[in-house]
Amino acid sequence: MKTLRLTSSDRAILLNARFFSRLPRTAIEAIVEGATVSTHETHDTLFRQDDPLDDVLVVLSGLVRLYRLGKDGREADVAVFPRGELIGVNAIFLDRRATANAQAAEPSIIARLEGAKLRRLAAEDTAVAQALLELLCHHGKLAEDCLAEDRLxxxxxxxxxxxxxxxxxxxxxxxxxxxxxxxxxxxxxxxxxxxxxxxxxxxxxxxxxxxxxxxxxxxxxxxxxx
Amino acid sequence: MKTLRLTSSDRAILLNARFFSRLPRTAIEAIVEGATVSTHETHDTLFRQDDPLDDVLVVLSGLVRLYRLGKDGREADVAVFPRGELIGVNAIFLDRRATANAQAAEPSIIARLEGAKLRRLAAEDTAVAQALLELLCHHGKLAEDCLAEDRLxxxxxxxxxxxxxxxxxxxxxxxxxxxxxxxxxxxxxxxxxxxxxxxxxxxxxxxxxxxxxxxxxxxxxxxxxx
DNA sequence: CGACCATTTGAGAATGATCAACTGTTGTGG
DNA sequence: CCACAACAGTTGATCATTCTCAAATGGTCG
CATH class of the missing domain: 1.10.10.10 (Winged helix-like DNA-binding domain superfamily/Winged helix DNA-binding domain)
Known part of the structure; x- marks a missing residue:
């Protein structure tokens, strides 16, 4: 189910997300403008591995599981995103394809931001680029933690x-x-x-x-x- | 052993690195200016987990292994960097501490770029920010690949x-x-x-x-x- | 109550780590 | 040029850990 605009409570949640909290109000407005919102039941698939994907998803509420499928159908989680997290930032700066499947792990409300707009803003506004850099570095560290934990x-x-x-x-x-x-x-x-x-x-x-x-x-x- | 300036052949290698190849000449000059170079034998440690680290290392030749230590002393590799790769980008945008140990896995020549300068340039020059974003996304994807492979x-x-x-x-x-x-x-x-x-x-x-x-x-x- | 789902427990098999011994290569110095 | 040391890699045997499948338990909601 999809609603075209963010409600004011959606906006409030967005403003609390770590990524947005460092940005000036005007940048946030620019990013959020035109965003859409959708609600999902547990187990709903948000996107699939290899799908074209030129959006960034924001978890407004609920929980999203990102996982890859093995040849035998087994699933391996690559990340779990709670409220306030951005999903799919990597994809919009690479080949605009999903590298994994995303699934709601509980009833969830998801905002979609346009990748093209985010790319443009990142190129125009260094504050946006800065926020993205910090976000990606943080994700990188988490991934490194996870890999090291698995192995040690x-x-x-x-x-x-x-x-x-x-x-x-x-x-x-x-x-x-x-x-x-x-x-x-x-x-x-x-x-x-x-x-x-x-x-x-x-x-x-x-x-x-x-x-x-x-x-x-x-x-x-x-x-x-x- | 440390030499203060890059030789012209060092520069040539840098220009071939994926990260630099997308940048305009002037941006590269600005980044590389003031860089130092050092040579290392196999097993030399470049930095240690939790060390303060406000540099980005570039592998000019050789190979660098990034690994974490378990409580029992076991080592787990989190990444291996061949010639042309940048090491430690995460750290300079987070807490400026190494999250892992870095060690030359063969005789290597390493350039050091100042983190402070890179941060400043990323904030001033959107081309630099853009290149960093793409680099980090690429690293993110590799880490995701690695985690999924381990698990599947x-x-x-x-x-x-x-x-x-x-x-x-x-x-x-x-x-x-x-x-x-x-x-x-x-x-x-x-x-x-x-x-x-x-x-x-x-x-x-x-x-x-x-x-x-x-x-x-x-x-x-x-x-x-x- | 009864259906459905999440979780626990049990038993077995599979996978990879560890330790130890052995092979093979490389490089050095007599 | 050979002997030998140092190191890289292989192989074997054993062990610990975790997966898998199956069954039992428990909780929730109609």
């Missing part, structure tokens, strides 16, 4: 890492709520859902208690050296 | 993939020379050297013959469906 850590270590990354700095015990289904977390960490489940079991002996989506950490120390 | 493919499949990526489009049988040691390739593919060796053994039955650094492919078809 076992499943329980990756999960421990993820939990610690949500720990307010310096607290000894705390708890938080997973922002998505466990199966999504499993994909994000490059694990089968079963492996995630077993990793949580393993971590129980280090003071991690899982009830539904709520994770409780009793002993941060134990977790850190896992 | 077995060792022999990754090796087959690597070989095919060096196959001139459309040829049925061909051969090429590895641009670096097998141990470097193993690292790049996220494998232990032994695993790479075994993968080559496995691929022999699909018409891959390895002699030293020379790889010969007899049957492209067989390789593609591996």
């Amino acid at each position: 850590l076992t499943a329980p270590q990756r999960v421990a890492n993820y939990i610690l990354s949500h720990c307010p700095n310096g607290s000894e015990s705390f708890s938080f709520r997973l922002p998505f289904q466990k199966s999504v977390l499993a994909g994000k960490l490059g694990l089968a859902p079963e492996a995630l489940s077993r990793a949580f079991s393993t971590l129980r002996q280090s003071g991690v208690v899982v009830k539904g989506r709520v994770i409780e950490i009793r002993d941060r120390q134990a977790l850190e050296q896992f | 493919l077995t060792a022999p499949q990754r090796v087959a993939n690597y070989i095919l990526s060096h196959c001139p489009n459309g040829s049925e049988s061909f051969s090429f020379r590895l641009p670096f040691q097998k141990s470097v390739l193993a690292g790049k593919l996220g494998l232990a050297p032994e695993a790479l060796s075994r993968a080559f053994s496995t691929l022999r039955q699909s018409g891959v013959v390895v002699k030293g650094r020379v790889i010969e492919i007899r049957d492209r078809q067989a390789l593609e469906q591996f």
Whole structure:
């Protein structure tokens, strides 16, 4: 389902997105002008690998999973985008084709910005180019983190890492709520859902208690050296 | 060992690098002005994880391996940079710290560009910003490829993939020379050297013959469906 | 209750890492 | 020119980790 214009609440969400927060109001207006919005159910496909794609998607609410398909049909998540993230920036500066499939991992509202316009603005307005550079560098670092984690850590270590990354700095015990289904977390960490489940079991002996989506950490120390 | 200025042959190499080839001469001059050059032996460390780093390195010749260290001292390669590549662009637009260790994987000549200058030029000259955007998008795509490969493919499949990526489009049988040691390739593919060796053994039955650094492919078809 | 979905648990198989021994190559110095 | 050291790569055996498939559990919503 598609609505042609952004509502004012859509705009408010956009302004909070990290990418837009550094930009002057006028640049934001220029980028957002002409954007369209669509709503999607869980499992809806937003675009497919190799599709022509000259848009940047912004997650206004919900969650989008970016994944590639193996020859055997298996899926490997490449990134997971929560509210406020931009999807597909790479594509608009390369060959304007999707390098992966994008799928709503929960009911989601998505804005579409025109790639052509973004390219033009990046070429005219150095503030826009600057914001894009920072965004891409940040994504690059995340990808590097992810690759290194995959190659260096076992499943329980990756999960421990993820939990610690949500720990307010310096607290000894705390708890938080997973922002998505466990199966999504499993994909994000490059694990089968079963492996995630077993990793949580393993971590129980280090003071991690899982009830539904709520994770409780009793002993941060134990977790850190896992 | 460090020389203060680029020689003219250094310059020639720089001009051939993909990043510089799209830039006008004046922009290149501005970027390169004040660059320093250093030579390094195999295994020399160029910078370390978490070091302050406000330079961009350019590989004039040789090969640089970027890797992270696990708590147990194991190394995981996150990228390998051949001649002409830029290293550390992410860092200069983020917190100006290295996110990984960089090490010469063979005798190498490295130019250092000042991050501050590059930032300034990116803010003043949209052509520079544009070139950086394209570079970062390209790196982003490579990282995505790498992550997906790690998660979807077995060792022999990754090796087959690597070989095919060096196959001139459309040829049925061909051969090429590895641009670096097998141990470097193993690292790049996220494998232990032994695993790479075994993968080559496995691929022999699909018409891959390895002699030293020379790889010969007899049957492209067989390789593609591996 | 019952259908549906997410998650957990179990058992087995597959994959790749590790350690150790062996082969082969290269380069150096006597 | 050979002997030898140093290094790169291979091979074998074993082990740890994770995937896969199957079945059980649990939760949610009509």
